[in-house]
Amino acid sequence: MKFFIDTADLAEIKTAYSWGCVAGVTTNPSLYAKTGGKLADFEAHMVKIAEACPDVPVSAESTATTTEDMVAGGLRLAALAPNIVVKLPICAESLAATKELKKHGVNVNMTLIFTVPQALMACSAGARYVSPFVGRFDDIAEDGIEQLANIVTAVKNYYGPEHTEIIAASLRTPNHVTQAALLGADIATVPFAAMEKCLHHPLTDRGLAAFEADWKKVTSAQ
Numbered sequence: 001m002k003f004f005i006d007t008a009d010l011a012e013i014k015t016a017y018s019w020g021c022v023a024g025v026t027t028n029p030s031l032y033a034k035t036g037g038k039l040a041d042f043e044a045h046m047v048k049i050a051e052a053c054p055d056v057p058v059s060a061e062s063t064a065t066t067t068e069d070m071v072a073g074g075l076r077l078a079a080l081a082p083n084i085v086v087k088l089p090i091c092a093e094s095l096a097a098t099k100e101l102k103k104h105g106v107n108v109n110m111t112l113i114f115t116v117p118q119a120l121m122a123c124s125a126g127a128r129y130v131s132p133f134v135g136r137f138d139d140i141a142e143d144g145i146e147q148l149a150n151i152v153t154a155v156k157n158y159y160g161p162e163h164t165e166i167i168a169a170s171l172r173t174p175n176h177v178t179q180a181a182l183l184g185a186d187i188a189t190v191p192f193a194a195m196e197k198c199l200h201h202p203l204t205d206r207g208l209a210a211f212e213a214d215w216k217k218v219t220s221a222q
């Protein structure tokens, strides 16, 4: 499973990318709003992200509401940098836009996926990625991991990763990441704070402290 970083914060993206394990970036309007960014700066911000990690896909989300605007806006976003993927929320208009954008060679990441039929419809329209949400199911006392498992099984029954990759989204914890990996999601897109948590374990920290203490004994004995 690949790791994507789920943020629009450039500093977080640069830090996570420098670790060498980040294979993509996903952003959305809420994550961009969190950076304090203005509408006029949106495209320039996406370019900065794309240039900061030029060898991995960067999802930039369109807020258009008609197929025509999604296609026009998608072509504009895709032209900003070669690694930009156009992110669209699942709806009738975005399915049609996905089919059209694919004809132009533009990759689409279809987001806000909560059900198996939604995921299969997105694949069928030609989405390069589908993004089922986990945490938001947990928020309403449903099992987000179980829902993700159903989507992974159904999509993999009919499509391979060269057609459509599954991005487990709305992940909040290392356990979400573990479960997404075990059930076969192609990608986990992880917020920076959760990515940092994934790095650590108390036994790793304890082991490191022991190595350092023992090495001091070795160096001070010389």
Ligand SMILES: O=C(CO)[C@@H](O)[C@H](O)[C@H](O)[C@H](O)COP(=O)(O)O
Pocket: 006, 026, 027, 028, 059, 087, 109, 111, 112, 131, 135, 136, 167, 169, 170, 171, 172, 189
């Ligand atoms: O859809 C994708 C990735 O393609 C994500 O960026 C997705 O929008 C985010 O994971 C969610 O919006 C995060 O939602 P939440 O868990 O913070 O409620």
